[in-house]
Amino acid sequence: MPAEEAAVKVTDVAVVIATLVGPILAVQAQRVVEIARQRADTRLRVFASLMQSRATPTSGAHVEALNAIPLAFHPQWWEFWWARARLHAINQAWRTLLNHFSINMQGASEAQHVAWADKRRTLETDLLRKMGAHLGFKITDLDYETQIYFPNAHGNELAENQLIRSKLVEILSGNAAVPIQLTEIDPDAAASARAAVQAILAGQVASGSKWTGQSKRKAPLTLRQRSKAGLVSRDATPVRSSASYTAGCKPSPPTGRHHGHPED
Numbered sequence: 001m002p003a004e005e006a007a008v009k010v011t012d013v014a015v016v017i018a019t020l021v022g023p024i025l026a027v028q029a030q031r032v033v034e035i036a037r038q039r040a041d042t043r044l045r046v047f048a049s050l051m052q053s054r055a056t057p058t059s060g061a062h063v064e065a066l067n068a069i070p071l072a073f074h075p076q077w078w079e080f081w082w083a084r085a086r087l088h089a090i091n092q093a094w095r096t097l098l099n100h101f102s103i104n105m106q107g108a109s110e111a112q113h114v115a116w117a118d119k120r121r122t123l124e125t126d127l128l129r130k131m132g133a134h135l136g137f138k139i140t141d142l143d144y145e146t147q148i149y150f151p152n153a154h155g156n157e158l159a160e161n162q163l164i165r166s167k168l169v170e171i172l173s174g175n176a177a178v179p180i181q182l183t184e185i186d187p188d189a190a191a192s193a194r195a196a197v198q199a200i201l202a203g204q205v206a207s208g209s210k211w212t213g214q215s216k217r218k219a220p221l222t223l224r225q226r227s228k229a230g231l232v233s234r235d236a237t238p239v240r241s242s243a244s245y246t247a248g249c250k251p252s253p254p255t256g257r258h259h260g261h262p263e264d
Contacts, residue, residue, distance in 0.1 A: 036078065039076065040135075043072045043073060043131075044135060046068050046069060046131075047131050047132065047135055049064070050131070053065065054148060055150040056158070057124070066094070066098075069131075070091060070094065073087050073091060073094075073131070074087070075088065086133070086134045087134065089130055090134060093123070093126050093127040097120070100120060100123055101120075125141050125145055126141075129144060
């Protein structure tokens with residue numbers, strides 16, 4: 001009996017612990033799943049940005065995606081050991097590419113620039129291949145290097161913008177001047193243009209004098225203005241002058257009384 005009572009007590013304690021700890025573990029597990037899903041979405045977005053902008057390695061989108069690799073592809077504690085090994089390889093490939101970017105190429109020959117660009121493409125292709133393999137994409141190195149659509153018009157636009165910026169920098173820094181070319185003006189064309197301008201100005205002056213010669217109609221007086229002038233009383237009744245008021249009144253009928261002189 002004591003053993004059975006002890007077993008019952010242990011079972012009760014286990015039930016209580018499971019009741020209390022179960023919801024907490026479920027919430028934590030759900031949180032880990034959400035974090036893992038967000039991490040996967042971030043990694044896929046960074047990889048897609050690198051793939052979309054790999055034809056323009058100096059663009060802002062490409063540079064931002066490269067800088068986001070250490071944060072997006074950092075190994076997490078809940079990931080399996082083989083996934084962590086692939087993530088370590090991705091970060092190592094990124095460090096190798098970044099070290100290649102830090103090489104100073106000022107004063108290098110054209111052949112050295114070409115060799116540097118070829119190695120950059122090789123290192124970046126290796127980085128993209130490892131990232132794609134980790135995310136489940138099976139893409140060959142040849143596809144990474146050649147399957148790129150980049151119209152010539154975009155290349156011409158980038159080259160023209162770079163040329164415009166460099167020329168503006170030279171002019172603003174005082175190392176170059178704005179080219180100015182003076183050409184001879186045709187006398188007949190200049191006389192025609194002068195006559196056209198004079199005709200336009202003469203038409204504007206004539207229309208302006210005609211307009212100013214017209215008499216402007218005066219606006220009617222307001223009620224307040226008429227009241228101040230004595231033309232309207234306070235109750236808005238028109239006020240007549242004494243002459244107009246006398247002329248407008250009718251003569252009163254005779255009353256039969258004689259109002260003349262006492263001697264008449």
